[in-house]
Amino acid sequence: MRQRRLLEYGVFGIAAISFILFVGWWRVDGPGAPEPSDRHPLDFPAMEFRLTDHAGNAVGPEVLTGRATMVFFGFTFCPDVCPTTLSDISSWLEMMGEDSDQLNVIFITVDPERDTVDAMAEYVGYFDANIRGWTGTNEQIAVAADMFRVTYEKVPTDGEDYTMNHTASVFLFKADGQFSGAIDYHETRETAVPKIRRAMTEKEEVPQ
Protein backbone atom coordinates (compact mmCIF):
# COMPACT_ATOMS: atom_id res chain seq x y z
CA MET A 1 0.00 0.00 0.00
CA ARG A 2 2.69 2.34 1.05
CA GLN A 3 4.85 1.37 -1.92
CA ARG A 4 1.97 2.01 -4.25
CA ARG A 5 1.62 5.55 -2.92
CA LEU A 6 5.35 6.13 -3.33
CA LEU A 7 5.07 4.98 -6.92
CA GLU A 8 2.19 7.39 -7.52
CA TYR A 9 4.23 10.25 -6.17
CA GLY A 10 7.13 9.22 -8.36
CA VAL A 11 5.03 9.11 -11.51
CA PHE A 12 3.47 12.44 -10.66
CA GLY A 13 6.92 13.96 -10.00
CA ILE A 14 8.32 12.76 -13.31
CA ALA A 15 5.25 14.06 -15.15
CA ALA A 16 5.60 17.45 -13.48
CA ILE A 17 9.31 17.70 -14.30
CA SER A 18 8.69 16.67 -17.89
CA PHE A 19 5.97 19.30 -18.18
CA ILE A 20 8.27 22.02 -16.85
CA LEU A 21 11.01 20.97 -19.26
CA PHE A 22 8.53 20.95 -22.14
CA VAL A 23 7.27 24.45 -21.26
CA GLY A 24 10.88 25.66 -21.09
CA TRP A 25 11.66 24.19 -24.51
CA TRP A 26 8.46 25.62 -25.98
CA ARG A 27 9.28 29.12 -24.86
CA VAL A 28 12.99 29.14 -25.59
CA ASP A 29 13.54 26.96 -28.67
CA GLY A 30 10.08 25.73 -29.62
CA PRO A 31 7.16 27.38 -31.41
CA GLY A 32 6.57 29.69 -28.43
CA ALA A 33 9.98 31.34 -28.71
CA PRO A 34 10.00 35.14 -29.22
CA GLU A 35 10.58 35.97 -32.84
CA PRO A 36 13.82 37.72 -33.77
CA SER A 37 13.97 41.49 -34.07
CA ASP A 38 13.74 41.47 -37.87
CA ARG A 39 10.00 40.92 -37.64
CA HIS A 40 8.36 43.39 -39.95
CA PRO A 41 4.82 44.41 -40.86
CA LEU A 42 2.66 42.36 -43.21
CA ASP A 43 1.84 43.83 -46.61
CA PHE A 44 -1.44 45.78 -46.63
CA PRO A 45 -3.32 43.21 -48.77
CA ALA A 46 -2.54 40.59 -46.11
CA MET A 47 -3.72 42.82 -43.23
CA GLU A 48 -7.18 42.90 -41.74
CA PHE A 49 -8.18 45.51 -39.17
CA ARG A 50 -10.79 48.22 -38.59
CA LEU A 51 -10.03 51.59 -37.00
CA THR A 52 -11.50 55.12 -36.90
CA ASP A 53 -9.61 58.13 -38.23
CA HIS A 54 -9.49 61.49 -36.45
CA ALA A 55 -12.39 62.75 -38.57
CA GLY A 56 -14.55 59.83 -37.41
CA ASN A 57 -14.37 57.80 -40.66
CA ALA A 58 -14.13 54.02 -40.60
CA VAL A 59 -10.72 53.03 -42.00
CA GLY A 60 -8.68 49.94 -42.66
CA PRO A 61 -5.63 48.86 -44.68
CA GLU A 62 -7.63 49.06 -47.94
CA VAL A 63 -7.80 52.88 -47.79
CA LEU A 64 -3.99 53.03 -47.94
CA THR A 65 -3.30 51.31 -51.25
CA GLY A 66 -2.77 53.43 -54.36
CA ARG A 67 -0.22 55.72 -52.69
CA ALA A 68 2.97 55.13 -50.75
CA THR A 69 2.32 55.14 -47.00
CA MET A 70 4.14 55.95 -43.79
CA VAL A 71 2.75 54.42 -40.56
CA PHE A 72 3.93 54.80 -37.00
CA PHE A 73 2.54 54.01 -33.55
CA GLY A 74 2.55 56.25 -30.48
CA PHE A 75 0.24 58.04 -28.04
CA THR A 76 -0.60 61.66 -27.39
CA PHE A 77 0.28 61.57 -23.67
CA CYS A 78 3.86 60.84 -24.69
CA PRO A 79 6.03 63.88 -23.93
CA ASP A 80 9.31 62.99 -25.62
CA VAL A 81 9.39 60.34 -28.34
CA CYS A 82 6.01 60.93 -30.02
CA PRO A 83 6.11 64.70 -30.53
CA THR A 84 9.69 64.24 -31.69
CA THR A 85 8.67 61.59 -34.25
CA LEU A 86 5.75 63.75 -35.38
CA SER A 87 7.91 66.82 -35.79
CA ASP A 88 10.65 64.76 -37.49
CA ILE A 89 8.05 63.51 -39.97
CA SER A 90 6.68 67.02 -40.44
CA SER A 91 10.19 68.20 -41.30
CA TRP A 92 10.72 65.31 -43.76
CA LEU A 93 7.42 66.16 -45.45
CA GLU A 94 8.38 69.82 -45.59
CA MET A 95 11.71 68.88 -47.16
CA MET A 96 9.90 66.85 -49.82
CA GLY A 97 7.68 69.77 -50.75
CA GLU A 98 4.69 69.02 -52.98
CA ASP A 99 5.77 65.40 -53.41
CA SER A 100 4.66 64.77 -49.84
CA ASP A 101 1.03 65.23 -50.93
CA GLN A 102 1.36 61.88 -52.72
CA LEU A 103 1.92 60.10 -49.42
CA ASN A 104 -0.40 58.68 -46.73
CA VAL A 105 0.94 59.48 -43.26
CA ILE A 106 -0.79 57.57 -40.47
CA PHE A 107 -0.27 57.87 -36.71
CA ILE A 108 -1.94 54.96 -34.87
CA THR A 109 -2.38 55.28 -31.10
CA VAL A 110 -1.38 52.51 -28.71
CA ASP A 111 -3.38 54.24 -25.95
CA PRO A 112 -7.00 54.22 -27.19
CA GLU A 113 -8.38 54.77 -23.68
CA ARG A 114 -7.05 58.32 -23.59
CA ASP A 115 -6.65 58.88 -27.33
CA THR A 116 -10.24 59.23 -28.41
CA VAL A 117 -11.15 60.46 -31.91
CA ASP A 118 -11.37 64.02 -30.56
CA ALA A 119 -8.04 63.79 -28.73
CA MET A 120 -6.38 62.51 -31.92
CA ALA A 121 -7.97 65.30 -33.99
CA GLU A 122 -6.71 67.98 -31.63
CA TYR A 123 -3.22 66.50 -31.44
CA VAL A 124 -2.53 65.91 -35.13
CA GLY A 125 -3.82 69.43 -35.81
CA TYR A 126 -0.54 70.76 -34.41
CA PHE A 127 1.59 68.92 -36.97
CA ASP A 128 1.79 68.59 -40.76
CA ALA A 129 -1.72 68.58 -42.29
CA ASN A 130 -0.97 65.30 -44.13
CA ILE A 131 -0.74 63.37 -40.85
CA ARG A 132 -3.90 61.37 -40.02
CA GLY A 133 -4.56 59.97 -36.56
CA TRP A 134 -6.20 56.55 -36.18
CA THR A 135 -7.72 55.08 -33.04
CA GLY A 136 -10.16 52.33 -32.07
CA THR A 137 -11.16 50.08 -29.22
CA ASN A 138 -8.51 48.24 -27.20
CA GLU A 139 -9.23 45.10 -29.22
CA GLN A 140 -9.08 46.88 -32.59
CA ILE A 141 -5.75 48.47 -31.70
CA ALA A 142 -4.38 45.12 -30.54
CA VAL A 143 -5.33 43.54 -33.88
CA ALA A 144 -3.83 46.40 -35.93
CA ALA A 145 -0.60 46.44 -33.90
CA ASP A 146 -0.23 42.71 -34.44
CA MET A 147 -0.54 43.14 -38.23
CA PHE A 148 2.34 45.63 -38.09
CA ARG A 149 4.25 43.39 -35.64
CA VAL A 150 4.27 46.32 -33.23
CA THR A 151 4.49 45.75 -29.48
CA TYR A 152 3.21 48.05 -26.75
CA GLU A 153 2.75 47.86 -23.03
CA LYS A 154 1.08 49.99 -20.38
CA VAL A 155 3.52 51.01 -17.63
CA PRO A 156 2.14 52.52 -14.42
CA THR A 157 3.89 55.66 -13.17
CA ASP A 158 3.06 56.94 -9.69
CA GLY A 159 -0.58 57.33 -8.78
CA GLU A 160 -3.16 56.41 -11.40
CA ASP A 161 -1.03 57.69 -14.25
CA TYR A 162 0.60 55.47 -16.79
CA THR A 163 2.85 55.71 -19.77
CA MET A 164 3.27 53.36 -22.74
CA ASN A 165 6.31 51.51 -24.01
CA HIS A 166 5.91 51.00 -27.74
CA THR A 167 7.64 50.29 -31.03
CA ALA A 168 8.81 53.69 -32.25
CA SER A 169 9.88 52.88 -35.83
CA VAL A 170 8.21 54.48 -38.86
CA PHE A 171 7.09 51.89 -41.45
CA LEU A 172 7.10 52.56 -45.18
CA PHE A 173 4.86 50.87 -47.73
CA LYS A 174 4.79 51.07 -51.51
CA ALA A 175 1.68 52.13 -53.41
CA ASP A 176 0.69 48.48 -53.93
CA GLY A 177 0.75 47.99 -50.16
CA GLN A 178 4.00 46.04 -50.00
CA PHE A 179 6.21 46.73 -47.00
CA SER A 180 9.20 48.75 -48.20
CA GLY A 181 11.29 49.40 -45.09
CA ALA A 182 11.46 51.11 -41.70
CA ILE A 183 12.94 54.35 -40.45
CA ASP A 184 14.33 53.84 -36.98
CA TYR A 185 13.51 56.26 -34.20
CA HIS A 186 15.49 59.47 -34.53
CA GLU A 187 17.06 58.70 -37.89
CA THR A 188 18.39 61.82 -39.63
CA ARG A 189 16.60 63.54 -42.50
CA GLU A 190 19.54 62.67 -44.71
CA THR A 191 18.76 58.95 -44.50
CA ALA A 192 15.01 59.15 -43.89
CA VAL A 193 13.97 61.20 -46.92
CA PRO A 194 15.71 58.92 -49.50
CA LYS A 195 13.93 55.92 -47.91
CA ILE A 196 10.58 57.67 -48.30
CA ARG A 197 11.37 58.60 -51.91
CA ARG A 198 12.34 55.00 -52.63
CA ALA A 199 8.97 53.76 -51.30
CA MET A 200 7.27 56.35 -53.51
CA THR A 201 9.17 55.73 -56.74
CA GLU A 202 8.79 51.98 -56.48
CA LYS A 203 5.13 52.72 -57.05
CA GLU A 204 5.74 54.03 -60.57
CA GLU A 205 7.48 50.86 -61.64
CA VAL A 206 4.51 48.68 -60.70
CA PRO A 207 1.78 49.80 -63.16
CA GLN A 208 3.93 49.64 -66.31
Next chain:
Amino acid sequence: MRMVLYQTLAALVIIIVFSAASVAGSDKVLIEDAWSRASIGTSRPGVAYMKIRNTGDVAVTLKGISTDVALKPQIHRTSTNNQGVSSMAQVGEIEIVPGETVTLEPGGLHAMLMGLQRIMKEGESFFMTLAFSDGGEVAVEIPILSIAARGPES
Protein backbone atom coordinates in the same frame (compact mmCIF):
# COMPACT_ATOMS: atom_id res chain seq x y z
CA MET B 1 31.01 83.37 30.35
CA ARG B 2 28.25 84.91 28.28
CA MET B 3 30.90 86.81 26.31
CA VAL B 4 32.70 83.60 25.47
CA LEU B 5 29.46 82.08 24.29
CA TYR B 6 28.79 85.04 21.96
CA GLN B 7 32.30 84.89 20.61
CA THR B 8 32.00 81.19 19.94
CA LEU B 9 28.64 81.72 18.23
CA ALA B 10 30.08 84.53 16.14
CA ALA B 11 32.98 82.32 15.12
CA LEU B 12 30.57 79.55 14.18
CA VAL B 13 28.47 81.93 12.09
CA ILE B 14 31.58 83.11 10.29
CA ILE B 15 32.63 79.53 9.60
CA ILE B 16 29.16 78.67 8.25
CA VAL B 17 29.03 81.77 6.05
CA PHE B 18 32.56 81.14 4.84
CA SER B 19 31.91 77.50 4.00
CA ALA B 20 28.69 78.37 2.18
CA ALA B 21 30.56 80.90 0.07
CA SER B 22 33.26 78.41 -0.73
CA VAL B 23 30.82 75.68 -1.84
CA ALA B 24 32.59 74.90 -5.02
CA GLY B 25 30.89 73.22 -7.90
CA SER B 26 27.31 74.16 -8.60
CA ASP B 27 28.18 77.88 -8.77
CA LYS B 28 30.21 76.96 -11.85
CA VAL B 29 27.30 75.26 -13.57
CA LEU B 30 26.05 76.91 -16.74
CA ILE B 31 22.68 76.13 -18.29
CA GLU B 32 22.43 76.70 -22.03
CA ASP B 33 19.92 76.17 -24.85
CA ALA B 34 16.98 75.52 -22.54
CA TRP B 35 13.64 75.02 -24.29
CA SER B 36 10.33 73.29 -23.84
CA ARG B 37 7.26 72.40 -25.86
CA ALA B 38 3.84 73.94 -25.50
CA SER B 39 1.27 71.65 -23.89
CA ILE B 40 -2.26 70.79 -24.93
CA GLY B 41 -4.21 71.44 -21.74
CA THR B 42 -2.75 70.21 -18.47
CA SER B 43 -3.57 66.50 -18.45
CA ARG B 44 -0.62 65.46 -20.61
CA PRO B 45 2.91 65.68 -19.17
CA GLY B 46 5.14 68.49 -20.38
CA VAL B 47 8.80 68.28 -21.30
CA ALA B 48 11.90 70.50 -21.14
CA TYR B 49 15.40 70.17 -22.52
CA MET B 50 18.72 71.96 -21.89
CA LYS B 51 22.48 71.66 -21.74
CA ILE B 52 24.06 71.56 -18.26
CA ARG B 53 27.72 72.48 -18.41
CA ASN B 54 30.19 72.16 -15.54
CA THR B 55 32.72 74.96 -16.11
CA GLY B 56 34.39 74.44 -12.72
CA ASP B 57 37.17 72.12 -11.62
CA VAL B 58 35.23 69.81 -9.30
CA ALA B 59 32.55 67.30 -10.20
CA VAL B 60 28.95 68.31 -9.46
CA THR B 61 25.95 66.04 -8.96
CA LEU B 62 22.46 67.03 -10.08
CA LYS B 63 20.06 65.77 -7.44
CA GLY B 64 16.71 66.96 -8.66
CA ILE B 65 14.61 69.64 -10.33
CA SER B 66 11.69 71.73 -9.23
CA THR B 67 9.36 74.17 -10.96
CA ASP B 68 6.03 75.80 -10.27
CA VAL B 69 4.55 74.56 -13.58
CA ALA B 70 4.55 70.92 -12.49
CA LEU B 71 3.81 69.02 -9.30
CA LYS B 72 6.14 66.17 -10.18
CA PRO B 73 9.08 67.22 -12.31
CA GLN B 74 11.57 64.39 -12.86
CA ILE B 75 14.61 63.70 -14.98
CA HIS B 76 13.87 60.79 -17.32
CA ARG B 77 15.79 58.89 -19.92
CA THR B 78 14.18 57.51 -23.07
CA SER B 79 15.83 54.43 -24.47
CA THR B 80 15.03 52.39 -27.56
CA ASN B 81 15.97 48.70 -27.55
CA ASN B 82 17.13 46.56 -30.48
CA GLN B 83 13.49 45.65 -31.20
CA GLY B 84 12.74 49.34 -31.79
CA VAL B 85 10.68 49.61 -28.59
CA SER B 86 10.99 52.92 -26.75
CA SER B 87 10.59 53.24 -23.01
CA MET B 88 11.18 55.91 -20.36
CA ALA B 89 12.59 55.63 -16.87
CA GLN B 90 13.41 58.09 -14.12
CA VAL B 91 17.14 58.58 -13.62
CA GLY B 92 18.73 59.14 -10.25
CA GLU B 93 21.53 61.59 -9.56
CA ILE B 94 23.61 62.73 -12.52
CA GLU B 95 27.29 63.41 -11.97
CA ILE B 96 28.88 66.00 -14.23
CA VAL B 97 32.68 65.96 -14.18
CA PRO B 98 34.67 69.19 -14.76
CA GLY B 99 34.47 70.37 -18.36
CA GLU B 100 31.63 67.98 -19.11
CA THR B 101 28.19 68.89 -20.52
CA VAL B 102 25.10 66.79 -19.90
CA THR B 103 22.55 67.32 -22.65
CA LEU B 104 18.82 66.88 -22.18
CA GLU B 105 17.48 66.41 -25.73
CA PRO B 106 14.62 64.67 -27.57
CA GLY B 107 14.92 60.89 -27.44
CA GLY B 108 17.36 60.88 -24.54
CA LEU B 109 17.45 62.64 -21.17
CA HIS B 110 14.54 64.98 -20.58
CA ALA B 111 12.91 66.92 -17.79
CA MET B 112 9.49 65.31 -17.60
CA LEU B 113 6.91 67.68 -16.15
CA MET B 114 4.16 65.59 -14.62
CA GLY B 115 1.14 67.12 -12.98
CA LEU B 116 1.09 70.36 -14.98
CA GLN B 117 -0.25 73.23 -12.91
CA ARG B 118 -1.05 75.41 -15.87
CA ILE B 119 -1.02 75.25 -19.65
CA MET B 120 2.44 75.71 -21.14
CA LYS B 121 1.70 78.39 -23.74
CA GLU B 122 3.92 78.93 -26.75
CA GLY B 123 5.81 82.23 -26.43
CA GLU B 124 5.76 82.24 -22.64
CA SER B 125 8.43 80.91 -20.30
CA PHE B 126 8.78 79.41 -16.84
CA PHE B 127 11.50 78.90 -14.25
CA MET B 128 13.11 75.66 -13.18
CA THR B 129 15.52 75.17 -10.29
CA LEU B 130 18.21 72.52 -10.49
CA ALA B 131 19.40 71.27 -7.10
CA PHE B 132 22.94 69.97 -6.69
CA SER B 133 24.39 67.74 -3.98
CA ASP B 134 26.69 70.49 -2.68
CA GLY B 135 23.57 72.36 -1.60
CA GLY B 136 23.73 74.83 -4.46
CA GLU B 137 20.80 75.62 -6.71
CA VAL B 138 20.77 76.98 -10.23
CA ALA B 139 17.65 78.62 -11.64
CA VAL B 140 16.96 78.75 -15.34
CA GLU B 141 14.27 80.48 -17.38
CA ILE B 142 12.92 78.11 -20.03
CA PRO B 143 11.17 79.48 -23.12
CA ILE B 144 8.10 77.57 -24.33
CA LEU B 145 8.29 76.84 -28.06
CA SER B 146 5.76 75.24 -30.43
CA ILE B 147 4.49 71.73 -29.70
CA ALA B 148 6.22 70.70 -32.95
CA ALA B 149 9.58 72.30 -32.00
CA ARG B 150 12.60 70.10 -32.62
CA GLY B 151 15.30 72.08 -30.85
CA PRO B 152 16.10 75.32 -28.98
CA GLU B 153 16.13 77.40 -32.14
CA SER B 154 12.90 76.21 -33.75
